[in-house]
Amino acid sequence: MHKPEPRLQRKLLVLLLVPLLALLALDAAAAWWTSVRLANLAYDRSLHEIAREIVLHVRVEDGRPRLDLSQGAADVLLRDPQDRLSFRLAAEDGTVLGGDPDIVPALLAPGAPPRYFGDQLHDEPVRFVEAWMPASERAASPRVLIQVAETLNKRNTLAWEMLLSIVAPQLLLILIATFIVWFGVKRGLAPLARLRRAVSDRSHLDLSPLATDNVPGEVRPLVDEVNDLMSRLGRTFEFQNRFVADAAHQLKTPVSGLKAQIELALRESDPERLRHAIAQLYVSADRLSRLVRQLLSLARNEPGALDAVQLQPLDLDAFALQVGMDWVPQAIRRGIDLGFEGVRRPMMIAAEPDRLRELINNLIDNAIRYSERDGRVTVRVSETDADHVQLAISDDGPAIPVVERARVFERFHRLLGTPEDGSGLGLAIASEIATLHKARITLEEDSDGVGNTFSVIFPKA
Incomplete structure (x- = not known):
């Protein structure tokens, strides 16, 4: 029923x-x-x-x-x-x-x-x-x-007779009061009816704020909350649309390349050349897989794309050392001297461990990828002042020009003449994660004049 x-x-x-x-x-x-x-x-x-x-x-x-x-x-x-x-x-x-x-x-x-x-x-x-x-x-x-x-x-x-003489006027007053109350309630709820019509008449694509003119004070908080919800939905849809556009743009070329390589492999009859074509396919598939992971990570770390990051107290000195140790085999294969300089005491910040690990991984990966063979990459944790802790990662790669330093954190931006393969998303992801942690990321020349230093300054917990 x-x-x-x-x-x-x-x-x-x-x-x-x-x-x-x-x-x-x-x-x-x-x-x-x-x-x-x-x-x-x-x-x-x-x-x-x-x-x-x-x-x-x-x-x-x-x-x-x-x-x-x-x-x-x-x-x-x-x-x-x-x-x-x-x-x-x-x-x-x-x-x-x-x-x-x-x-x-x-x-x-x-x-x-x-x-x-x-x-x-x-x-x-x-x-x-x-x-x-x-x-x-x-x-x-x-x-x-x-x-x-x-x-x-x-x-x-x-x-x-006495009862009717007393009650009849009161009953008449009750009837008049009933009409007045009904009219007053109907008139008082008219803004809610207008709000309902304003929402129901809208297109699903129209997320502009509702008008607050002539809205009673009791209804104003509801309208403000609806407008805030529409604003958040608008940002979410914007993030989704941008992600779809970025994914479509970035995946189009590698997918087309894979198709072309598969067509070439299908035409090969020589086993040696077929093995070479399959090896190339594996490399291309690995690059595509890395691009997909980075696109998903970028979408996951959009500011405003999630309600809130669950931050917790974390020792940056110990955490950066642990993450850096995971990159030692990769650094050895490329002949890179990967070092760590810490303060040997807890440096507590408010962080989300998985995202912070992703930030450090992207910066170390970027440093190892673009450093010369037999170069040096250093992960450094220090205390800048009483309220801030700095994570700095230095490399011996080509120095990034001053005019390009602000743009390296943009999506899909890559320096011209860079020999390494990349999507231009690693530093953008690092920048987004730093923003979620209320941290500031910067790029400067290395202190010895060779290479670059990426610094992330966190507020202390």
């Missing part, structure tokens, strides 16, 4: 109107209680007067009271166009002097004040008055107990 979706407008109306209706119900209950009480106060006086009039027809003979009430007089006293009246009159000794025998004898103590209460008589709700009254005006006159019961028709009619 489909669950109805929550609606803010409906929820606001319920939260605002339900308390009003609850207050109206409580007020109506209080008004009904007050109306019944006032109606009883008004008609109880009349009921007491009827009781007193009945007692006036009592005669005292030989010290004993006797009711002298003709049927005509009783009809006059007990006549009421809306209600039915009944009475019971008794002497102090309990002798019934007249009235309705179905009325239960009262338990009112002699001398107690009159009592008013509700009860049942002939299966109808009635209002009773009970009172002790003197049978005559003489001082030693005996007392009689008079009980008069009256049905509740005119009392209820009066109570309802």
Whole structure:
């Protein structure tokens, strides 16, 4: 079964109107209680007067009271166009002097004040008055107990009239308030409706910020967050598009070369030349594999392409030594003297180990690749000041001209006349990783005037 979706407008109306209706119900209950009480106060006086009039027809003979009430007089006293009246009159000794025998004898103590209460008589709700009254005006006159019961028709009619006079204006006010609240909520939520239309009418390619004109303060944070999300999505799409364009541009040439070499190998019948063609294919495939790895690494390290890099405390001195040791076999094969100069104490920085390893690998690979045979590459860790640590990698390769030093960190940029194969991505990847670590990468001439020195300056952890 489909669950109805929550609606803010409906929820606001319920939260605002339900308390009003609850207050109206409580007020109506209080008004009904007050109306019944006032109606009883008004008609109880009349009921007491009827009781007193009945007692006036009592005669005292030989010290004993006797009711002298003709049927005509009783009809006059007990006549009421809306209600039915009944009475019971008794002497102090309990002798019934007249009235309705179905009325239960009262338990009112002699001398107690009159009592008013509700009860049942002939299966109808009635209002009773009970009172002790003197049978005559003489001082030693005996007392009689008079009980008069009256049905509740005119009392209820009066109570309802008072209730309606109180509740009807309030109900009208509630209806007016309901309309005002509904209109106010609808008007107040209009910016959300405009925001919904602004988003739904957009193309999936339109990531421009939403307009914030006439946006209420309560909705403004939501619009700002949506605009921030669109900005981040725009950067992500830009990174993806740039990666796709770079990959398509860079992979086109090596793939075409592989196809050409495969076609040549397929035409060869001489085993020796076929073996040579396959060896060339292996070299080309290895270059293509390295290019793909670098493209993926470049995409992974785009600033803003990921939510956050999980940095952790890391000893740069020990870590750089460990990474440098992995390059010793490669340096020996090329006849390169790979050395390390550290500070022999922890140099703590905030880093992500895998990315930092990739940065150092790219810089060492670049230094070994472009150094002359029997050259020298040095990995150096030092403390520049109280707040920064420097990782420097020096080589004996061709000095990069000053005008080219700023461009070597650009993607796919390679110096003209460079004999080594490369994609021009290694230094770009190193630069992106340095940015993710809030570090600064620079290129300068080596201190001995031969080769280049790449320096990465990290803030201390």
